[in-house]
Amino acid sequence: MARASRKLSASVSRRARRIRLLLMDVDGVLTDGRIWLQSLPDGTATEIKGFSAYDGAGLKLARLAGLRTGLITGRESPATTRRAREVEMDFVYQNCGEKRPAYEEVLRKAGLRDAEVAYVADDLPDLPILARVGLGVAVANAVPEVKRAAHYVTSKSGGSGAVREVIELLLRAQGKWRKSIRKAHA
Numbered sequence: 001m002a003r004a005s006r007k008l009s010a011s012v013s014r015r016a017r018r019i020r021l022l023l024m025d026v027d028g029v030l031t032d033g034r035i036w037l038q039s040l041p042d043g044t045a046t047e048i049k050g051f052s053a054y055d056g057a058g059l060k061l062a063r064l065a066g067l068r069t070g071l072i073t074g075r076e077s078p079a080t081t082r083r084a085r086e087v088e089m090d091f092v093y094q095n096c097g098e099k100r101p102a103y104e105e106v107l108r109k110a111g112l113r114d115a116e117v118a119y120v121a122d123d124l125p126d127l128p129i130l131a132r133v134g135l136g137v138a139v140a141n142a143v144p145e146v147k148r149a150a151h152y153v154t155s156k157s158g159g160s161g162a163v164r165e166v167i168e169l170l171l172r173a174q175g176k177w178r179k180s181i182r183k184a185h186a
Contacts, residue, residue, distance in 0.1 A: 009063050015135040016173035020116040022062060023091070023129070024107065024163060026080050028053060028122035029139055032159030034076075035058040049079040050159060057184075058164030059087035064183045065176040067167070068110060072102045074125055100128045120166055121146050122158050125134065137166050 008016070027049075029035055034046040062069055070091025071084060077094065078185035084092045091109070093102035107117070115134035119126070123144040130149045138150035141157040152169070156162040171177040 008152075008173070010168075012135070013173050015115075015151055016118070018115050019049050019067070019170050019174075021070065021090075021106070021110055021116045022118045022120070022163075022170065023072060023133075023165065024120040025122060025126055026071055026077075027075060028141065029120050029158040030071070030080075031162060032080045032157065033141070034124065040144050047077055047079060049077060050085070051083050051163050051165070052159055054161035055084075055163040056087050057160075058167040059089070061171065061180045061184055062167045063083070063088055065171050065174075065180045067170060070106060071076055072096055072099045072106070072129070074099070077162055086090075089099070097125075098128075099125060101131070103129050106122055118166065118170065120154075121150070135170075 002074060005166045024030060025036060030051055031049050037045040038048055039045050055148045059069055068090040070089050070092045074096055074170060075094065091172045096102045104180040117133045118135035118137060119133045120137045120139065121130055122139050124143060124145060126146060127149055136150045138147045138153045139158040139162040140154050147153050154165045156165050168177065171180050
């Protein structure tokens with residue numbers, strides 16, 4: 001699955017080289033944005049989410065390369081909790097109606113500056129974080145306002161390998177891609 005092979009601007013490459021932490025939204029970024037509700041016989045419903053295996057493999061590559069990862073999402077979901085654990089995310093913030101306080105806490109805990117953080121987004125609640133990070137990324141299916149605010153727009157849609165594309169972009173810009181591939185094969 002070829003990604004991040006398109007020519008990057010000098011500005012995006014420069015920004016990508018400084019990134020130490022990759023944060024992202026969930027619905028519309030790690031998923032295609034759909035929220036599936038399964039009706040149960042007792043009248044309740046359970047949520048089902050679909051996550052890309054490519055994104056999962058990319059998140060594991062990021063970890064192997066020393067890149068920290070995390071998510072900040074407005075919804076709370078056991079499926080998100082499980083996926084974050086499976087891919088060993090460092091920071092997991094759910095049920096954040098306003099994402100900025102969670103972002104501030106992540107910066108403090110990680111000991112990083114805005115310029116060292118990339119954020120992958122798709123919708124309006126992500127705009128305050130996009131305005132601050134060193135590398136703001138919009139997925140291909142993001143709303144126009146998010147695309148305009150981003151430094152980079154992926155060729156892949158959310159839930160279809162967009163996060164993997166961003167990870168490859170970061171690791172290539174930092175000269176870590178080939179070493180990460182070797183580690184992944186070990």
